Amino acid sequence: MPEQSTRSKIVGAAEELFYEHGLRSVSVDAIAERAGVTKRTLYYHFDSKDDLIEAYLQARDEPTIERYRSWLGADDRPMPDRILHLFSCLADYARQPNWRGCGFTRAAIELVDMPGHPAVVMAADHKKRFESWLAGAFAEAGLENPELLGQQVVTLTEGAIAQILVHRDVSYARVAGQAAALLVAAAATGHGAARHREAV
Amino acid sequence: MPEQSTRSKIVGAAEELFYEHGLRSVSVDAIAERAGVTKRTLYYHFDSKDDLIEAYLQARDEPTIERYRSWLGADDRPMPDRILHLFSCLADYARQPNWRGCGFTRAAIELVDMPGHPAVVMAADHKKRFESWLAGAFAEAGLENPELLGQQVVTLTEGAIAQILVHRDVSYARVAGQAAALLVAAAATGHGAARHREAV
DNA sequence: GTCTATAATGAGATAGAC
DNA sequence: GTCTATCTCATTATAGAC
Numbered sequence: 001m002p003e004q005s006t007r008s009k010i011v012g013a014a015e016e017l018f019y020e021h022g023l024r025s026v027s028v029d030a031i032a033e034r035a036g037v038t039k040r041t042l043y044y045h046f047d048s049k050d051d052l053i054e055a056y057l058q059a060r061d062e063p064t065i066e067r068y069r070s071w072l073g074a075d076d077r078p079m080p081d082r083i084l085h086l087f088s089c090l091a092d093y094a095r096q097p098n099w100r101g102c103g104f105t106r107a108a109i110e111l112v113d114m115p116g117h118p119a120v121v122m123a124a125d126h127k128k129r130f131e132s133w134l135a136g137a138f139a140e141a142g143l144e145n146p147e148l149l150g151q152q153v154v155t156l157t158e159g160a161i162a163q164i165l166v167h168r169d170v171s172y173a174r175v176a177g178q179a180a181a182l183l184v185a186a187a188a189t190g191h192g193a194a195r196h197r198e199a200v
Numbered sequence: 201m202p203e204q205s206t207r208s209k210i211v212g213a214a215e216e217l218f219y220e221h222g223l224r225s226v227s228v229d230a231i232a233e234r235a236g237v238t239k240r241t242l243y244y245h246f247d248s249k250d251d252l253i254e255a256y257l258q259a260r261d262e263p264t265i266e267r268y269r270s271w272l273g274a275d276d277r278p279m280p281d282r283i284l285h286l287f288s289c290l291a292d293y294a295r296q297p298n299w300r301g302c303g304f305t306r307a308a309i310e311l312v313d314m315p316g317h318p319a320v321v322m323a324a325d326h327k328k329r330f331e332s333w334l335a336g337a338f339a340e341a342g343l344e345n346p347e348l349l350g351q352q353v354v355t356l357t358e359g360a361i362a363q364i365l366v367h368r369d370v371s372y373a374r375v376a377g378q379a380a381a382l383l384v385a386a387a388a389t390g391h392g393a394a395r396h397r398e399a400v
Numbered sequence: 401g402t403c404t405a406t407a408a409t410g411a412g413a414t415a416g417a418c
Numbered sequence: 419g420t421c422t423a424t425c426t427c428a429t430t431a432t433a434g435a436c
């Protein structure tokens with residue numbers, strides 16, 4: 001299928017360049033050049049740059065969730081250990097020199113003044129899916145308040161990614177992982193989290 | 201001092217526009233127009249747009265830290281309560297319709313492919329100052345491992361801001377605040393955090 | 401110190417041939 | 419479906435008068 005091949009070459013080029021440099025600083029010309037096609041061909045497959053941005057995020061959606069799924073690992077260890085492992089994998093991943101944080105969060109921030117933009121909507125949806133997946137894993141593990149815990153762990157993940165990106169220091173992943181593991185442990189024993197929530 | 205007045209009018213316009221719309225999507229023309237001066241006058245006071253971006257962040261640096269200082273409040277209550285109050289104030293603040301997250305983090309993300317850019321350096325410095333201030337407050341309160349706790353609370357703050365921005369849902373501030381208060385409480389009693397760290 | 405006017409460049413998107 | 423060539427517009431930055 002030659003049509004698909006050209007289109008996916010363009011999406012691949014968009015993924016590389018948008019993720020590395022950001023949305024606004026990458027031109028359509030640059031993407032066409034990297035894909036080895038002319039701009040006219042690119043505009044044959046995509047209506048606009050915004051359309052291309054949407055395809056870029058779409059391509060990253062499921063693979064990103066799947067990566068976290070593999071980092072959490074199977075249900076054969078205590079959840080605090082699995083969470084520690086997830087953040088440890090995040091640290092390793094962020095050590096790659098071309099790591100640039102979360103493409104979804106970055107897109108939402110770059111397009112912060114365009115609330116209805118498809119990329120902004122997709123970013124929010126993606127984060128919600130990630131959070132729901134976490135809450136589901138916590139529920140399966142029999143923890144208290146899995147939804148709250150999902151929100152807290154997703155928030156720690158977001159914070160760790162931002163801090164690693166700003167300081168170029170992966171140790172924030174470990175620090176965030178310890179915090180997340182503590183919250184999870186408290187929800188497992190019934191100590192701490194539940195008691196504290198009542199006080200709020 | 202008429203010179204200062206023009207310059208500060210320009211910086212004020214830059215603050216409003218850069219914070220609301222982002223760095224790359226705001227033109228120098230727009231800033232000059234908002235400031236009520238011509239572009240030539242702007243370029244008399246600033247060498248370049250990058251210079252203006254630097255001035256924008258410089259102007260926000262101290263006021264931002266001071267705002268968090270006031271949110272934490274005085275040392276007359278238990279630290280977990282003060283932390284809860286800080287995040288509660290963040291929620292109120294983020295409810296403002298023109299709130300757009302943290303200008304420093306957003307700048308670092310928009311300029312992610314320019315590691316040496318003055319604005320990127322300033323963003324990192326600002327976050328470090330915020331973290332140091334938090335660690336100092338935790339140390340004064342006699343908590344265990346104030347540095348680690350500072351890193352964790354700063355990470356929760358960053359994560360909460362990102363999540364609020366992406367979902368336009370301020371409840372993440374409360375959720376993050378509860379997590380932070382739990383970590384702080386564990387460091388106060390000596391339970392949990394210290395024990396867990398040994399296990400890692 | 402501030403103005404009007406104008407480079408000089410790069411961007412997104414399109415025309416029309418093959 | 420892909421190409422060469424071009425349009426149109428916005429952007430950063432500057433020239434030179436007052």
